[in-house]
Amino acid sequence: MAHAIEAEGLVKTYPGDVRALDDLSITVGPGEILGLLGPNGAGKSTTVKILTTLIRPDRGKAAVAGHDVLRRPDRVRRLIGVVSQRSGADPDASGRDNLILQGRLYGMGGAEVRRRAGELLERLGLGDAARRAVKTYSGGMQRRLDVALGLVHRPRVLFLDEPTTGLDPEARTAMWAEIARLAGDDALAILLTTHYLDEADRLARRVAIVDRGRVVAEGTPDALKGELRGDAVHLEWREAPDEALARAALGRLPGVRDVLVDGPRLSARADDGAAAVPAVLAALDHAGIPAAAATVARPSLDDVYLRYAGRRFAQADAAPASEAPAQGTAAADAVTAGGAR
Numbered sequence: 001m002a003h004a005i006e007a008e009g010l011v012k013t014y015p016g017d018v019r020a021l022d023d024l025s026i027t028v029g030p031g032e033i034l035g036l037l038g039p040n041g042a043g044k045s046t047t048v049k050i051l052t053t054l055i056r057p058d059r060g061k062a063a064v065a066g067h068d069v070l071r072r073p074d075r076v077r078r079l080i081g082v083v084s085q086r087s088g089a090d091p092d093a094s095g096r097d098n099l100i101l102q103g104r105l106y107g108m109g110g111a112e113v114r115r116r117a118g119e120l121l122e123r124l125g126l127g128d129a130a131r132r133a134v135k136t137y138s139g140g141m142q143r144r145l146d147v148a149l150g151l152v153h154r155p156r157v158l159f160l161d162e163p164t165t166g167l168d169p170e171a172r173t174a175m176w177a178e179i180a181r182l183a184g185d186d187a188l189a190i191l192l193t194t195h196y197l198d199e200a201d202r203l204a205r206r207v208a209i210v211d212r213g214r215v216v217a218e219g220t221p222d223a224l225k226g227e228l229r230g231d232a233v234h235l236e237w238r239e240a241p242d243e244a245l246a247r248a249a250l251g252r253l254p255g256v257r258d259v260l261v262d263g264p265r266l267s268a269r270a271d272d273g274a275a276a277v278p279a280v281l282a283a284l285d286h287a288g289i290p291a292a293a294a295t296v297a298r299p300s301l302d303d304v305y306l307r308y309a310g311r312r313f314a315q316a317d318a319a320p321a322s323e324a325p326a327q328g329t330a331a332a333d334a335v336t337a338g339g340a341r
């Protein structure tokens, strides 16, 4: 089997003429983590639902673990693990009992399922809490139990739907380490959907950026960022400037390109961002639209998204503030901060 997941030309329209998937294609190899990255409503969950045999596409085909999801959904189900956004654990039962019940649902026998439950509890750092009711677990522990539940029957392909949403930074880091181990040591193929740019950047060998039901860019995070020559220059105003004036001002500067204006924010690319900023600020002053702040950063996945989707990830995403995608890479990589002027 060349690919653990292979989806080609998936189209799905929901009632009300909502085109959730519009010719989406992806592949994931054994031992590979593909990050399916996109804002709310991009079509990530619909993709996962089709690949995990919960819904059928209108068009297109898909195979998971070597079996066609439309013709052999029963086979596919036995070979995949699914960790969905909502936990399937019984909060009143212990972690161990949840795992044992799950194993039995897959037809595993007494001694085997008890051994497997113990192994997974240890592995996911839940050994000490094994016999406690799940409702007493922290958010991170519950999420780790959800992953264990998805692994009981030793699947070959794992679907992780936003595995770290709502977790604190420490629990996220622990989850990242575990996910990396599953792909590395166990050679699981993992399809990971995420809102978090830094999560995809850190974890996924390849990233597929989904926008409006299509993959708009795909590759390793480094390759995607590498396609963007030079630095990203971000400018901000207190109020949106006249777009034509801003474009005209920057359009005359050598080495400054790919100008995108988005309300009170503007992004451009420059061969040497730090060197370009003084000229950029002077040109804007001269045009009568002085910027309030300027930042230079190495390209981030946010910039990749902006380039391919034509809008900023955070703006495409209607997530509540607590779930807003991290802007970590751009901020952490900032080499010059013009600051308020």
Ligand SMILES: Nc1ncnc2c1ncn2[C@@H]1O[C@H](COP(=O)(O)OP(=O)(O)OP(=O)(O)O)[C@@H](O)[C@H]1O
Binding pocket: 014, 015, 016, 018, 019, 020, 038, 039, 040, 041, 042, 043, 044, 045, 046, 047
């Ligand atoms: N059962 C449904 N009926 C009608 N429209 C739906 C249904 N499920 C999803 N949609 C719509 O299809 C589009 C894609 O939704 P989907 O849940 O796949 O996106 P997503 O990328 O997973 O978003 P999120 O990050 O919020 O989970 C959205 O416009 C959504 O409102």
